[in-house]
Amino acid sequence: TFNIPITIMPASTFKNKVTITHIGTATAILDIDGITFLTDPFFSPAGTEFNGSAAILKVHEDPALKLDQLPHIDAILLSHENHPDNLDDLGRRLVDGRHVVTTNDGAKNLAPRPSVLGFSDWQERDVRIAGTTFHITATPCKHWPGHECVGFVLHTENFGVAADGRPNAIYFSGDTVYIEELAKIAEKYHITVAIMNCGKATFYEFTDEGKPGQPGDALQITMDGRQAAHLLKDLKADVLVPMHYESWDHFKQGGDGLAREFEEEGVLERVRWLKPGEAVEII
Numbered sequence: 001t002f003n004i005p006i007t008i009m010p011a012s013t014f015k016n017k018v019t020i021t022h023i024g025t026a027t028a029i030l031d032i033d034g035i036t037f038l039t040d041p042f043f044s045p046a047g048t049e050f051n052g053s054a055a056i057l058k059v060h061e062d063p064a065l066k067l068d069q070l071p072h073i074d075a076i077l078l079s080h081e082n083h084p085d086n087l088d089d090l091g092r093r094l095v096d097g098r099h100v101v102t103t104n105d106g107a108k109n110l111a112p113r114p115s116v117l118g119f120s121d122w123q124e125r126d127v128r129i130a131g132t133t134f135h136i137t138a139t140p141c142k143h144w145p146g147h148e149c150v151g152f153v154l155h156t157e158n159f160g161v162a163a164d165g166r167p168n169a170i171y172f173s174g175d176t177v178y179i180e181e182l183a184k185i186a187e188k189y190h191i192t193v194a195i196m197n198c199g200k201a202t203f204y205e206f207t208d209e210g211k212p213g214q215p216g217d218a219l220q221i222t223m224d225g226r227q228a229a230h231l232l233k234d235l236k237a238d239v240l241v242p243m244h245y246e247s248w249d250h251f252k253q254g255g256d257g258l259a260r261e262f263e264e265e266g267v268l269e270r271v272r273w274l275k276p277g278e279a280v281e282i283i
Contacts, residue, residue, distance in 0.1 A: 013160050014168045014192040014238075018282045022274035024063040025085050026175065026197050026244040029071065031279070033158070035130045038073045039172055039195070041091030042084075050084040054203045057085060061247040064277030067093065074130040075099035079141065079174025079197075080149040081106035085248065086175065099129050101136055103148035119150055132156055139185060141176035143221050145210035149174055151182075153189055162190035171235065173197050175244070177220055178227035183234035191237035193282050199245035200224040200253035224253050225261025232267055239282060240271045 021029040026040035043063045050057045067090060078100055081087045100116040107118030119138030126133050134156045141149035151174035159168035169189040173196040185191060199222050206212060206219040222244060232240045245254055262268040272282050
């Protein structure tokens with residue numbers, strides 16, 4: 001187990017209370033002053049296998065919380081619905097009757113369900129959740145070639161503004177590698193908390209186009225530590241919260257490797273580590 005350093009939190013104009021409870025993979029409860037979001041719902045037990053197009057995927061750890069142990073969930077941030085490690089059969093039980101924001105393809109594939117909204121890259125919408133209006137912006141992802149995937153920026157008037165006048169916001173990356181285009185977020189928002197899916201998920205003998213390749217070819221589809229650190233700097237974000245780096249064989253970088261690269265990139269003191277099943281106060 002890697003050592004968790006003492007985190008020095010930057011001064012912030014963001015006065016809301018944010019806690020995150022990691023459940024497993026990219027699944028976490030994001031609690032903002034009592035309004036609860038769930039990211040990429042996956043609840044299958046250890047040993048469950050999925051026969052994907054690139055390989056047979058197997059999860060090796062149980063979720064830290066089961067469905068009947070969850071608090072009430074107000075909304076779901078679903079980066080994509082077509083990969084089982086981001087939405088499995090158990091997770092699908094949660095998309096009925098609550099707000100879900102996802103890709104356009106995802107909204108079509110989940111229809112007919114109330115309150116499921118599909119987003120294109122950079123599309124913005126106001127969504128009223130638990131009595132609060134959230135301004136939600138979908139951000140681009142570079143994940144499996146040809147598949148839709150989005151991240152999200154959340155802003156509400158309650159978050160206030162940074163000293164330079166930019167509105168405070170929270171960012172959830174979804175599954176993506178580093179892409180320069182995401183730096184545009186910092187032009188409009190001051191990202192207080194950046195939740196990033198890491199793990200260096202990699203499939204071998206596949207080309208950058210997602211097609212079968214030659215021995216030695218490698219297709220990386222989520223960020224490693226250096227990419228996450230680079231994105232953190234681009235976003236000028238206060239805090240980095242990494243997840244999505246355990247439990248699966250196709251995740252090639254665990255917590256130790258992440259921590260080393262964060263330290264080498266000079267961002268380790270801005271990282272808040274999550275503890276499975278425990279509500280960690282981020283800010």
